[in-house]
Amino acid sequence: MAFDTIDILTSEITILPKRYPCLEFSIPLYKTKMVLVLYDSIHPSYKIRNFSELHIESLQNKSIAVPSMSIFINYLNNLKDSLKINFSIRELSEEPESILDSVMNKKIFATVMDEKILIVNTPLLHNTSSYYLPYPSFDIGWAFSCHQPILRDSINQLLLYLKKKGILDFLLNKYQKPIYINQSNQLTAHSKRTKKLTPYDKILKKYGKVYGIDWRLVAALIYNESKFNVNAISSKGAFGIIQIMPETADIYGISSQSSIDEQIKISFKILNNYKITLKQFFNNEKDLYKAMIASYNLGLGHILDAINLALKYDGEIFNWEQVSRWLMNKAQKKYYSDPIVRNGYCNGRLTVYFVNIVFDTYENYVQLI
CATH class of the missing domain: 1.10.530.10 (Lysozyme)
Structure with missing residues (x-):
């Protein structure tokens, strides 16, 4: 994007000013939070708990895996310094769902992921417990090359229209809600x-x-x-x-x-x-x-x-x-x-x-x- 070979990136990107050179963002599509997901076969839970409920010592000398070049890395390093606890951070060239699978199967102790991705996968969760990291919500949006201001403004106008009509909320709801299947005898x-x-x-x-x-x-x-x-x-x-x-x-x-x-x-x-x-x-x-x-x-x-x-x-x-x-x-x-x-x-x-x-x-x- 910095060299004007890509105009728009419609993946869901965390909006951080000056994140990369020549990178500009759309209006926020939605807000989300970071969630720490641990392997837990003793007290597993679908509920995402407050960070204050986590036994901090459980992270000592453990490894937390995240996707490569994730923004979670900086936050985890800050968390490690503030808690004065030692854990390692592994960068994996895998999608968040794949890393989550490894946590559930005890191949990885923990990961950090977007709350929305975790919620979508709620029906599949087992042997995990989850905790919100003690950081504010952050905005998610699309990214544009700084060489494409007209495209950026046009897309933002469209997104504002879709928000006003409720269409954007409908689409987000469609793809970010878990599928619950109630079984009954x-x-x-x-x-x-x-x-x-x-x-x-x-x-x-x-x-x-x-x-x-x-x-x-x-x-x-x-x-x-x-x-x-x-x-x-x-x-x-x-x-x-x-x-x-x-x-x-x-x-x-x-x-x-x-x-x-x-x-x-x-x-x-x-x-x-x-x-x-x-x-x-x-x-x-x-x-x-x-x-x-x-x-x-x-x-x-x-x-x-x-x-x-x-x-x-x-x-x-x-x-x-x-x-x-x-x-x-x-x-x-x-x-x-x-x-x-x-x-x-x-x-x-x-x-x-x-x-x-x-x-x-x-x-x-x-x-x-």
Whole structure:
């Protein structure tokens, strides 16, 4: 950017004046905090605690890993001096989620990460405890070359407009909220008594025959999406029992006022479209179904990216587990910036988690009916 070969950097950058030569920033997109995440199998917690609750001695002679050239390094050095405690700082050429995985698996003792990234990954957390570092919130934005003032001002005007209309908050909410999946035995118990999975079995069976998709799979998907709540609206804007996004609903010609029959029909139609595209890559129905559910959750484009990465690096497609690994790799710069990838970065870990939960429900349904 300093040499005017890049005009704009739309990654989420910490806004620090004079951070680099010839680097200017957009208006703040949002604020965030730094969080220290420790391996903790004794008292694990999803809650981010205050730093005052941390036993400082637990950091003595330990190693804290952070991404290379992270702003966290300066803050950790300041913290070390102020606390008069000795710990080492490791710089790793890895994405924050990858380092977090290493903490959860006890390969690394601790890391520091953006609060927003940690919150998105909340459903996957285990064996960790988290603490806000004792520093103020900081602004996150985009960066511009100092040679591009007109571009910077134009983008800032657009961002202000999106903020005023609430669109920016909607988009941030869409990508920064965790996916919580509430599991319950209530429906299973009901099924055992009545041999009926849902209030809509008849509709599900009807469209299952039309599209050649096991109706129990769609029942499991809907159960985990909405618990069959016809009035459900997610934090990301998805609505109805099939939790369809408004832009997708427009494509298929339905709305929140559409009948249950029509909503369920559209869920089958969407899954069938995915099936037509994906069936060439999978030799068995189980793997195909998992890829279809992943596409429903994340979008077909990201799944095709993972398939293309698998074909490029492995030579062929073996199963869904292989594709899911490449999907998770799309959180790493090395892979989401690969020329074969058309849809960029994604946090595939959450989708893999969702697929596993849906498939667990589906397999329970198959045993019941």
